[in-house]
Amino acid sequence: GQQLNQSPQSMFIQEGEDVSMNCTSSSIFNTWLWYKQDPGEGPVLLIALYKAGELTSNGRLTAQFGITRKDSFLNISASIPSDVGIYFCAGQGEGAQKLVFGQGTRLTINP
Amino acid sequence: EAQVTQNPRYLITVTGKKLTVTCSQNMNHEYMSWYRQDPGLGLRQIYYSMNVEVTDKGDVPEGYKVSRKEKRNFPLILESPSPNQTSLYFCASSPGLNEQFFGPGTRLTVL
Numbered sequence: 001g002q003q004l005n006q007s008p009q010s011m012f013i014q015e016g017e018d019v020s021m022n023c024t025s026s027s028i029f030n031t032w033l034w035y036k037q038d039p040g041e042g043p044v045l046l047i048a049l050y051k052a053g054e055l056t057s058n059g060r061l062t063a064q065f066g067i068t069r070k071d072s073f074l075n076i077s078a079s080i081p082s083d084v085g086i087y088f089c090a091g092q093g094e095g096a097q098k099l100v101f102g103q104g105t106r107l108t109i110n111p
Numbered sequence: 112e113a114q115v116t117q118n119p120r121y122l123i124t125v126t127g128k129k130l131t132v133t134c135s136q137n138m139n140h141e142y143m144s145w146y147r148q149d150p151g152l153g154l155r156q157i158y159y160s161m162n163v164e165v166t167d168k169g170d171v172p173e174g175y176k177v178s179r180k181e182k183r184n185f186p187l188i189l190e191s192p193s194p195n196q197t198s199l200y201f202c203a204s205s206p207g208l209n210e211q212f213f214g215p216g217t218r219l220t221v222l
Binding site for chain 1: 154
């Protein structure tokens with residue numbers, strides 16, 4: 001089945017640093033989504049991407065839908081303590097009736 | 112308030128004792144889904160439903176059942192739970208396939 005490889009699996013950064021994470025697949029995806037999960041909560045949608053090459057921002061977050069349609073990137077600028085959590089990418093492949101999720105990137109911020 | 116609710120939030124049970132986790136959404140969404148989250152594996156889909164009386168298997172359906180008799184409700188049934196079903200479970204709903212809204216999660220422990 002379709003799979004997403006998300007990296008890195010974990011990140012330890014200093015407050016104020018920028019963060020980059022990505023998601024790749026061996027097959028083409030029509031939609032890319034980025035979610036954040038806070039401890040003890042369900043994932044919350046951050047950004048949705050629907051078109052190859054699309055670049056979308058949500059505050060300090062920016063995500064891009066790769067031109068090849070096989071990858072997506074999420075950047076967080078000037079990280080703050082509330083950015084801590086697990087970030088998941090998700091995608092809908094061509095002809096698929098469901099979303100596939102990456103394994104997640106756990107972000108830890110040292111004050 | 113638009114939301115997805117799950118009950119119970121926490122459950123400890125024993126092997127073989129049938130249980131049901133309820134899920135309800137108040138957004139009139141057609142698409143609903145159940146996921147399980149395990150460390151290092153991200154979110155894996157168990158079952159999904161594209162509308163009332165329409166359900167289909169996700170990636171890990173073994174040992175689970177679902178029903179969709181009403182649009183707002185999508186219960187997850189474990190007929191004979193086993194320890195390998197110990198996990199964190201999330202219900203999600205969306206107007207279409209994408210941009211899913213997640214519930215708060217149900218932490219299940221099967222002894």
